[in-house]
Amino acid sequence: MSTFVVLTVTGLGLGAMYFLIASGLSLIYGLMGVLNFAHGFFLTVGAYGTWWMESHLGGIGNISIRYLVSALIGMAIGGLVAALVELVLIRPLYQRHIEQVLVTVGLSLAATALVSAIWGGDERPFVTPAWMTDTTTIFGARIPNDRFLEIGVAIVVLLGLELFLRRTRYGLIIRAGAENRAMVTALGIDVRKAFTLVFAIGGVAAAVGGALSNVYFGQVVPDRGTSLLIFAFIVVVIGGLGSITGSAMAAVVVGVSQQYMNYYPQASWHIGNWGLGDISVVLLLGLVLLIRPRGLSGSLA
Amino acid sequence: MAVPAVATAPPLLELRDVHVYLGQSHVLQGVSFAVPEGGVTALLGRNGVGKTTTLRAVLGLTGRSGVIRYDGEEITSTPTHKIIRRSIGYVPEDRDVFAGLTVTENLRLAERDAEPRYDLVYDLFPELKTRGEQRAGTLSGGQQQMLAIGRALLNDNRLLLVDEPTKGLAPLLVTEVARTLERVAELHTVLLVEQNLGVVRALAGDAIVLDQGLVVHTSAARTLLADRDLVHRLLGVSGGSH
Numbered sequence: 001m002s003t004f005v006v007l008t009v010t011g012l013g014l015g016a017m018y019f020l021i022a023s024g025l026s027l028i029y030g031l032m033g034v035l036n037f038a039h040g041f042f043l044t045v046g047a048y049g050t051w052w053m054e055s056h057l058g059g060i061g062n063i064s065i066r067y068l069v070s071a072l073i074g075m076a077i078g079g080l081v082a083a084l085v086e087l088v089l090i091r092p093l094y095q096r097h098i099e100q101v102l103v104t105v106g107l108s109l110a111a112t113a114l115v116s117a118i119w120g121g122d123e124r125p126f127v128t129p130a131w132m133t134d135t136t137t138i139f140g141a142r143i144p145n146d147r148f149l150e151i152g153v154a155i156v157v158l159l160g161l162e163l164f165l166r167r168t169r170y171g172l173i174i175r176a177g178a179e180n181r182a183m184v185t186a187l188g189i190d191v192r193k194a195f196t197l198v199f200a201i202g203g204v205a206a207a208v209g210g211a212l213s214n215v216y217f218g219q220v221v222p223d224r225g226t227s228l229l230i231f232a233f234i235v236v237v238i239g240g241l242g243s244i245t246g247s248a249m250a251a252v253v254v255g256v257s258q259q260y261m262n263y264y265p266q267a268s269w270h271i272g273n274w275g276l277g278d279i280s281v282v283l284l285l286g287l288v289l290l291i292r293p294r295g296l297s298g299s300l301a
Numbered sequence: 302m303a304v305p306a307v308a309t310a311p312p313l314l315e316l317r318d319v320h321v322y323l324g325q326s327h328v329l330q331g332v333s334f335a336v337p338e339g340g341v342t343a344l345l346g347r348n349g350v351g352k353t354t355t356l357r358a359v360l361g362l363t364g365r366s367g368v369i370r371y372d373g374e375e376i377t378s379t380p381t382h383k384i385i386r387r388s389i390g391y392v393p394e395d396r397d398v399f400a401g402l403t404v405t406e407n408l409r410l411a412e413r414d415a416e417p418r419y420d421l422v423y424d425l426f427p428e429l430k431t432r433g434e435q436r437a438g439t440l441s442g443g444q445q446q447m448l449a450i451g452r453a454l455l456n457d458n459r460l461l462l463v464d465e466p467t468k469g470l471a472p473l474l475v476t477e478v479a480r481t482l483e484r485v486a487e488l489h490t491v492l493l494v495e496q497n498l499g500v501v502r503a504l505a506g507d508a509i510v511l512d513q514g515l516v517v518h519t520s521a522a523r524t525l526l527a528d529r530d531l532v533h534r535l536l537g538v539s540g541g542s543h
Binding site for chain 2: 169172173175176179180182183184185186187188189190191
């Protein structure tokens, strides 16, 4: 029972990070039709921004406050970088989808190389507040506290995004733009501002994921964003392109099933580490595409 | 190229030698006409001659060359949202309501003026108020058309571009939409694309006929519709059928 609980909560924590990247990806694709392969870079920006700030905020003695302040600055940098990417690289390439893919893939590769060149390619340890690495016992399982933080933050981001989309004028514009961008413009609305805003929101969410990934993994590495991005893309497809709630559901399914499949077959059949967690996610993607091509939030095939 | 003007007053909208290419197709091949301020000007023609493309070209929803002037100022290189903000309303051919948004949200999205004219819209279309929380995608065709027109009336526009408002509607609804447009025309200048000649006869003061991407006829609407042979030749339908 305790193993099941640990795997479930850890899977939810991992799913929380997938969701934080996937939410922005999904919004950007839904509104702009842009497959942003550079989205993992925004997570890396948040992760390194948080790590760098934390190690340079010597004046703040309390490590929890230092982490919080660093994470907030990392989020702001993530949002700013994302907005700049949209303004400088994506905006001149509207409607040119192949070029968008090429430029975002190129940016992703270049950014990872740049981070490696500046801070090295090896893992850098991340100083985590002690209460996060402490454990809480639930049903006999000792769960690291950071898992609850990751899940809690993802829920707050999910609710915040839903509120933003449902209750604000820009949310209305984004929802309408995802349906018919030209008609939004024909109502006298400068939809390009919404594009930049969506990129910035996606960048902030991914940077939050970066700040949390530092705690989850206990270190920063240059390719963290790109490695998590693959699963985030799978989450977006499974959840249904453009659906935030769908992405949240898919992130939970992917994160949890990945943990189960990484552990149970190995423990039950005494086999080596075959990477069954990752394989199961790909199989899950295939299954969903066969049964519900438009994803969990879409209609049946 | 001379602009065939249908009125002597300074035009509110003027197109000169407007060309539009859609892929390899040369859809508008030098369209020129003027729309006077006030009343309804009908833009007529057979299917596929470029009527909808002309309206989209005015708004910059499609790439175009030539000169387009609105209220005396050239808007050819102005982005769509800025053209609309100069007090132009647009009712597209296929309504293009946002299916996933509620009726109220569709209207809210269209708000531009500080005081949107909800009283006018709800007076013309009371159903839009009672169905406020209903998703627009679940409305009937007629209700969606009311929403599309209501969206354009919410702001105090000087010019309305209305594209086939009666298309696909039941005869009773056609009469209702025509009656509404008659009231609308008292408040706004309307450039109306319409296939139903009965509606054109009831509403339009001037008529412009397109054929194969060019203006081939301009006159008072009554003059055109009184000439059955001309109507048959230009529009391929009988002028006295409605």
